[in-house]
Amino acid sequence: MAVPKRRTSHAKQGHRRSHHAVKPLQSQYCQNCSGVVQPHRICLNCGYFQGRIVVAEQEETGK
Template sequence: MAVPKRRTSKARQGKRRSHLHLKPKQNTYCSRCGEAVRAHFVCNNCGWLNSQAREAVVIDEAEES
């Protein structure tokens, strides 16, 4: 079995892992209610899908009782 000749130093390990960070998600704003929405996603607040310019999900507010 192959065994590493040298232990990886903390600096080298850190340099390798410097690329592992996550980028923040890009968001746009709903054109109907102004809520922050991920691009190409249905709005969580009002169910509006801007790419088709129509209501994709009809939210029943009377359902919670």
């Protein structure tokens, strides 16, 4: 098994980890209800995706 001959410096660690930062989530607005939606996903409020209904709203049954 390979063993490093020298300790990795802080600068070298930083260069390697430069792409590990957490990026913010992208968001768009639904064309139907103007709710905030992630791109390429169904709207959780109304069930629309690209101008058509994909998930029909369920009726709540009361007891």
